[in-house]
Amino acid sequence: MTRVNLITGFLGSGKTTTLLHLLAQKPEGEKWAVLVNEFGEVGIDGALLAESGAVLKEIPGGCMCCVNGLPMQVGLNMLLKQARPDRLLIEPTGLGHPKQILDLLGAEVYQPWLSLDATLCLLDPRQLNDARVVENENFRDQLAAADIIVANKEDRWDEATLAALQLWQLQDDPARPIIPARFGEIAVELLSRPRTNLRALPRAAHHHTAPASRLAALAPVQNTRWRRSLNQGQGYFSCGWVFDADTVFDTVGLLEWARLAPVSRVKGVMRIPEGLLSVNRQGEDFNIETRQATPPDSRIEIIHEEEADWNRLQASLLKLRLTNAV
Ligand SMILES: Nc1nc2c(ncn2[C@@H]2O[C@H](COP(=O)(O)OP(=O)(O)OP(=O)(O)O)[C@@H](O)[C@H]2O)c(=O)[nH]1
Ligand SMILES: [Mg+2]
Structure with a gap:
């Protein structure tokens, strides 16, 4: 069991x-x-x-x-x-x-x-x-x-x-x-501890966007080095990017980007010259960690209560790529 x-x-x-x-x-x-x-x-x-x-x-x-x-x-x-x-x-x-x-x-x-x-x-x-x-x-x-x-x-x-x-x-x-x-x-x-809560819960009336309509909402932008995906539902919007293993980001620029992005939630695990940087921000709670490891890719995601200016955020993120960036 x-x-x-x-x-x-x-x-x-x-x-x-x-x-x-x-x-x-x-x-x-x-x-x-x-x-x-x-x-x-x-x-x-x-x-x-x-x-x-x-x-x-x-x-x-x-x-x-x-x-x-x-x-x-x-x-x-x-x-x-x-x-x-x-x-x-x-x-x-x-x-x-x-x-x-x-x-x-x-x-x-x-x-x-x-x-x-x-x-x-x-x-x-x-x-x-x-x-x-x-x-x-x-x-x-x-x-x-x-x-x-x-x-x-x-x-x-x-x-x-x-x-x-x-x-x-x-x-x-x-x-x-x-x-x-x-x-x-x-x-x-x-x-x-045992499960003791026997309250009858209502079955949630509404669901997240079904896959079909979510696909319609998806506007993937990609090239060979990275891709982006959008999602929305329950009054929240998200935008995430995945970059290939060889893309390396400027550490200080990335920290500033994650700290200042005008959104409520940012989280990512990214490749930097020193190894791996994880950023995790909820409102003003901001946690960062670095490790000497090479992540299999770099991935970062934003969640917000409204549709944010994803393209603008994307443009400033792309500028933070260091060597060999396409
Ligand atoms: N100041 C402070 N920050 C915390 C504490 N616990 C978690 N955090 C921070 O809050 C943020 C969100 O923490 P997560 O553990 O990723 O929260 P989560 O519930 O898993 O988030 P989602 O999976 O995105 O819903 C991170 O920046 C954490 O470091 C705490 O006790 N105090
Ligand atoms: Mg979590």
């Missing part, structure tokens, strides 16, 4: 950061797998998780639970069959529908293979003061479906944040555990 945890949370709340922390605490001798689903067409979280030692399966480009859960079933079946992990951690997109995913995991066909443990929901409590986020049905459903709420980014809270969190807990269920955390640093033992 593979024990499964769903790790939910809104866009940029800290799901992948938490996964990395949990994977670092994996008990020796156990085999763990990760199924990660991203909103953008260009998957970045897989590259961020690549060194974690877990068996990884990525489903980029929309919501894995849509299209009758087919992408999720394919990914899940593949992982269970090939890897036979002791534990499977699932990170859906920040715009994912927990109800559909939990239904699928509870389906009869998976009963001999899976046992569902606690569902964790990452919450950046500052978002409780953001009307646009609070109105989002996926944000609310993710919180409602969780067994444990991880109130993350404690280093960023001010009094208004704490007050919003306390009020929300009072109105919700004061008995449900809320665990404060910084950079997703939570105890791995939480994963073994």
Whole structure:
């Protein structure tokens, strides 16, 4: 039996950061797998998780639970069959529908293979003061479906944040555990807690753009050295670029580009002269890491609440290529 945890949370709340922390605490001798689903067409979280030692399966480009859960079933079946992990951690997109995913995991066909443990929901409590986020049905459903709420980014809270969190807990269920955390640093033992939340969740009424219409919305721009892909759905827009392995970027320019792009979310794993640079920005939370490694390609993605000026951002990104750039 593979024990499964769903790790939910809104866009940029800290799901992948938490996964990395949990994977670092994996008990020796156990085999763990990760199924990660991203909103953008260009998957970045897989590259961020690549060194974690877990068996990884990525489903980029929309919501894995849509299209009758087919992408999720394919990914899940593949992982269970090939890897036979002791534990499977699932990170859906920040715009994912927990109800559909939990239904699928509870389906009869998976009963001999899976046992569902606690569902964790990452919450950046500052978002409780953001009307646009609070109105989002996926944000609310993710919180409602969780067994444990991880109130993350404690280093960023001010009094208004704490007050919003306390009020929300009072109105919700004061008995449900809320665990404060910084950079997703939570105890791995939480994963073994049972699933106890039996609230009936509404089935999300609307879905991400179906593949056919998403394809119509796709405006791939490409040449031999790079390509770009767009996605949209649930009131969000994304644009991502993938560059070949030989394209190298100017480090300082890239950091400035990622820091200043007028969008809410930027994440990428890119090749620089010093090796590999990962950039991960949610609003003003900006995390960068460098490593002496050559990534298989360079990939970067932007997510925003409105259609941004992708061409302008693209033009300034292309200018940051160093040697041999086409
Ligand atoms: N200041 C601060 N930043 C954090 C904390 N946890 C995560 N971050 C940053 O928040 C940003 C988003 O973190 P991720 O772990 O990628 O969030 P996510 O929920 O996986 O994002 P999506 O998969 O895109 O929805 C990154 O820049 C992280 O470094 C925290 O506790 N404090
Ligand atoms: Mg993530």
